[in-house]
Amino acid sequence: MSKILEKESLGPKINLIKLKVPHIVRKAKPGQFVILRIHERGERIPMSIADLDLENDILTIIFQEVGKSTAELATFKPGETLSDVIGPLGKPTPIKNYGTSVCVGGGIGIAPLHPIAKALKGCGNKVISIIGARSKELLFMEEEMRKISDELLITTDDGSYGTRGLVSEPLAEMLKNKKKIDFVMAIGPVPMMKAVCYVTKPYRIKTMVSLNPIMIDGTGMCGVCRVSVGGETKFACVDGPDFDGHKVDFDELSIRLKMYLKEEKIAMERYLSLMGKQ
Amino acid sequence: MEAKERLKIPRQRMPEQTPEQRKSNFFEVPLGYTPELAQKEALRCLQCKRPTCMDGCPVEIDIPGFIKLIEDEDFIGAAKKIKETNSLPAVCGRVCPQEDQCEKTCVLAKKFDPVAIGNLERFVADYEKDEGEIEIPKIEKKTGKKVAVVGSGPAGLTVAGDLVKMGHEVTVFELLHKAGGVLVYGIPEFRLPKAMVEAEVDYLRKLGVKIKLSWPVGASQTVDELFEEGYQVVFLGTGAGLPNFMHIPGENLCGIYSANEYLTRSNLMKAYAFPDHDTPIFSGKNVAVLGGGNTAMDAVRIGLRLGAKNAYIVYRRSRAEMPAREVEIHHAEEEGIKFHFLTTPIKYISNEDGWVTGMECLRMELGEPDASGRRRPVPIKGSNFIMEVDTVVVAIGNSSHPLVPRTTPGLEVNKWGNIIADLETGQTSRKGVFAGGDIVTGGATVILAAGAGKKSARAIDAYLKTL
Ligand SMILES: Cc1cc2nc3c(=O)[nH]c(=O)nc-3n(C[C@H](O)[C@H](O)[C@H](O)COP(=O)(O)OP(=O)(O)OC[C@H]3O[C@@H](n4cnc5c(N)ncnc54)[C@H](O)[C@@H]3O)c2cc1C
Ligand SMILES: Cc1cc2nc3c(=O)[nH]c(=O)nc-3n(C[C@H](O)[C@H](O)[C@H](O)COP(=O)(O)OP(=O)(O)OC[C@H]3O[C@@H](n4cnc5c(N)ncnc54)[C@H](O)[C@@H]3O)c2cc1C
Ligand code: SF4
Ligand code: SF4
Ligand code: FES
Numbered sequence: 001m002s003k004i005l006e007k008e009s010l011g012p013k014i015n016l017i018k019l020k021v022p023h024i025v026r027k028a029k030p031g032q033f034v035i036l037r038i039h040e041r042g043e044r045i046p047m048s049i050a051d052l053d054l055e056n057d058i059l060t061i062i063f064q065e066v067g068k069s070t071a072e073l074a075t076f077k078p079g080e081t082l083s084d085v086i087g088p089l090g091k092p093t094p095i096k097n098y099g100t101s102v103c104v105g106g107g108i109g110i111a112p113l114h115p116i117a118k119a120l121k122g123c124g125n126k127v128i129s130i131i132g133a134r135s136k137e138l139l140f141m142e143e144e145m146r147k148i149s150d151e152l153l154i155t156t157d158d159g160s161y162g163t164r165g166l167v168s169e170p171l172a173e174m175l176k177n178k179k180k181i182d183f184v185m186a187i188g189p190v191p192m193m194k195a196v197c198y199v200t201k202p203y204r205i206k207t208m209v210s211l212n213p214i215m216i217d218g219t220g221m222c223g224v225c226r227v228s229v230g231g232e233t234k235f236a237c238v239d240g241p242d243f244d245g246h247k248v249d250f251d252e253l254s255i256r257l258k259m260y261l262k263e264e265k266i267a268m269e270r271y272l273s274l275m276g277k278q
Numbered sequence: 279m280e281a282k283e284r285l286k287i288p289r290q291r292m293p294e295q296t297p298e299q300r301k302s303n304f305f306e307v308p309l310g311y312t313p314e315l316a317q318k319e320a321l322r323c324l325q326c327k328r329p330t331c332m333d334g335c336p337v338e339i340d341i342p343g344f345i346k347l348i349e350d351e352d353f354i355g356a357a358k359k360i361k362e363t364n365s366l367p368a369v370c371g372r373v374c375p376q377e378d379q380c381e382k383t384c385v386l387a388k389k390f391d392p393v394a395i396g397n398l399e400r401f402v403a404d405y406e407k408d409e410g411e412i413e414i415p416k417i418e419k420k421t422g423k424k425v426a427v428v429g430s431g432p433a434g435l436t437v438a439g440d441l442v443k444m445g446h447e448v449t450v451f452e453l454l455h456k457a458g459g460v461l462v463y464g465i466p467e468f469r470l471p472k473a474m475v476e477a478e479v480d481y482l483r484k485l486g487v488k489i490k491l492s493w494p495v496g497a498s499q500t501v502d503e504l505f506e507e508g509y510q511v512v513f514l515g516t517g518a519g520l521p522n523f524m525h526i527p528g529e530n531l532c533g534i535y536s537a538n539e540y541l542t543r544s545n546l547m548k549a550y551a552f553p554d555h556d557t558p559i560f561s562g563k564n565v566a567v568l569g570g571g572n573t574a575m576d577a578v579r580i581g582l583r584l585g586a587k588n589a590y591i592v593y594r595r596s597r598a599e600m601p602a603r604e605v606e607i608h609h610a611e612e613e614g615i616k617f618h619f620l621t622t623p624i625k626y627i628s629n630e631d632g633w634v635t636g637m638e639c640l641r642m643e644l645g646e647p648d649a650s651g652r653r654r655p656v657p658i659k660g661s662n663f664i665m666e667v668d669t670v671v672v673a674i675g676n677s678s679h680p681l682v683p684r685t686t687p688g689l690e691v692n693k694w695g696n697i698i699a700d701l702e703t704g705q706t707s708r709k710g711v712f713a714g715g716d717i718v719t720g721g722a723t724v725i726l727a728a729g730a731g732k733k734s735a736r737a738i739d740a741y742l743k744t745l
Contacts, residue, residue: 043557068556084492085492086455086493087497221538222521222536223539252530252632263560
């Protein structure tokens with residue numbers, strides 16, 4: 001059981017919650033994640049670590065309402081409890097001084113990117129961050145990202161803020177202009193990570209991505225999170241979630257993420273009709 | 279009653295749901311003995327002076343003792359007698375492979391049907407639960423010694439129960455959100471109702487065992503950190519939780535599950551009750567399960583219950599070599615499961631959406647015996663054929679759960695990743711660290727895991743006395 005200490009809305013369908021989980025915070029590192037369940041009938045929902053407050057043992061997660069479970073999670077208020085939180089899971093992102101690191105975050109991916117960018121900055125990297133969203137109101141953590149970046153670029157798909165376009169475009173631009181980049185960390189929707197890898201591959205720049213396949217246990221027990229990396233099958237929850245983006249089979253990941261579309265629709269419709277009745 | 283008369287009584291069958299009924303529900307298949315049936319069965323026991331049945335019971339149950347109490351209609355007394363040595367009677371009575379354990383060594387087994395010891399054990403455990411009379415036995419004086427048990431499968435639960443009764447302070451760490459190990463995530467409701475496991479875990483809580491759920495040792499804390507926190511012994515009962523795949527083309531298509539995933543969705547997450555429970559599972563029309571063990575039988579019977587028109591077992595050897603319990607194979611056959619023996623898949627076929635639609639298979643024949651003593655299946659050239667499937671469950675075994683071995687320096691493992699431990703004591707290569715169950719032996723049985731826990735508890739108690 002874990003009590004929600006704070007909750008905040010960061011934009012349409014984007015929420016932040018804070019949980020006091022000392023045994024997780026004590027061990028957690030950027031790039032890792034937790035799994036939570038909202039109640040006894042709930043599924044296991046993987047969520048990245050968006051921030052850690054070591055002094056007060058507080059974990060922050062930021063999530064987007066995309067289906068039934070995240071919609072229901074959004075209805076939780078401070079003081080209410082989640083039935084389980086487990087973590088920290090997965091391997092931490094390899095943090096070291098690469099030189100110049102570009103941190104690319106798309107949409108909800110900015111949340112897990114933030115602690116990684118902070119850690120990269122902390123160990124001496126020059127950090128250039130590129131964050132983007134579909135439109136202005138969906139962009140969050142701008143100030144936090146600005147604080148820890150040497151340079152911050154913003155894009156929106158509709159041009160309502162920053163430059164119009166995708167987050168991979170400014171990166172392509174920099175590379176074309178022969179800017180020296182030593183490391184790229186990209187987190188966001190699958191097509192976005194794929195696009196970033198497509199851009200960096202010809203330049204052979206080490207590019208890590210954080211994968212978000214469907215998961216259940218998150219400890220290597222069920223195999224649902226398998227992804228193909230360099231032709232080998234890996235379990236994202238224990239071998240990742242970070243992988244060398246140039247080796248990831250993104251198309252397979254996209255397909256596997258759609259496995260339960262029909263059931264997800266049923267769950268959401270039923271949830272909405274139950275909520276409507278209340 | 280004279281032995282002669284006792285021998286005349288036939289073994290009492292346990293009533294069960296008919297195959298037609300049970301095919302479409304998740305309720306338990308056998309319905310349990312009535313008190314009359316139990317007493318009649320109890321009369322069959324000869325109360326041997328030298329009860330050979332007990333040689334077959336790894337948790338040392340006083341078998342004639344508890345059966346005599348059933349005969350005398352003291353069912354609660356019988357339950358207490360069993361619990362003196364076994365903390366999990368409702369579980370063992372159901373899923374113990376009795377035919378290879380106590381019932382195999384029962385004297386009657388040679389000439390007659392053995393006494394139905396498992397059924398009787400189940401009867402008294404259920405009776406005690408239904409009567410709500412569960413009494414807490416006397417606990418030895420507190421010793422002030424602290425033991426951490428990692429994993430809440432039958433091995434961990436047995437160690438915890440035994441050590442707490444000896445007066446030690448015991449905390450169980452379990453990474454899932456429910457305690458029970460394979461008993462909750464692997465074995466389906468229709469063979470082992472989860473309420474039974476919960477009750478058995480609750481009993482341990484009442485004895486004073488602390489259970490921390492959603493607590494992955496190796497991630498939240500390492501074994502070394504447990505010692506730093508003041509635990510004097512760490513017992514590892516982390517099981518064989520890592521699913522094996524066949525590594526054939528197409529294995530990552532949608533519709534292909536590991537048995538662990540399929541079972542976990544259905545059992546632990548209750549996906550059969552979707553959307554009342556949030557976790558979904560795909561209800562395929564043509565479900566093929568690869569393998570021939572208990573896990574495969576459980577998975578295929580779940581597939582059937584979720585609505586499959588055809589539910590197949592695809593096994594590379596023949597029926598005689600199947601490792602599953604005979605009663606489970608029999609139940610599966612009764613329910614209409616189709617068996618493809620001497621068959622192995624070599625690749626999957628998919629549609630444009632990335633879903634599996636078929637499986638290319640080869641027929642096999644049995645050749646020379648292999649290392650396991652069973653005849654090795656050899657593919658027949660050119661025997662390729664295609665099976666139409668929309669769901670495949672790979673149930674070809676598990677390897678050991680790697681989280682603890684990977685994060686515990688100095689803990690020796692063998693080439694399969696199993697922790698090396700003395701089979702009599704559970705002692706590992708690290709001082710104060712003991713291990714037992716599937717993590718040591720590889721996938722085995724509930725009762726062997728519980729038996730290992732029992733031996734380890736004794737060794738741990740002796741070790742704690744030296745501190
Ligand atoms: C390691 C990891 C870290 C993540 N971090 C975050 C985060 O910080 N913030 C955030 O908003 N989201 C995060 N996600 C995604 C989040 O877990 C899913 O959005 C959520 O589970 C969807 O559940 P739902 O019932 O609301 O939606 P559904 O309607 O069930 O699903 C919507 C889509 O989400 C994906 N999804 C469904 N179930 C799961 C599952 N069990 N595991 C993973 N993906 C699933 C599928 O692609 C699906 O089509 C992360 C996922 C992973 C694997
Ligand atoms: C589908 C299926 C059906 C079966 N049917 C039968 C049957 O009918 N009869 C029979 O006798 N046997 C059966 N078995 C085998 C039997 O269930 C196992 O041999 C037995 O459960 C092993 O017990 P264990 O305590 O060693 O491990 P497990 O039951 O595997 O329990 C290990 C526990 O440790 C936890 N764990 C692992 N790592 C960590 C960690 N780092 N931190 C915290 N917790 C951790 C796991 O989550 C798990 O809960 C079956 C197995 C399966 C899979
Ligand atoms: S625990 Fe198993 S082996 Fe022991 S008496 Fe019960 S059924 Fe037989
Ligand atoms: S060996 Fe068989 S008959 Fe003899 S005491 Fe045991 S159960 Fe009874
Ligand atoms: S989520 Fe189960 S193995 Fe990764």
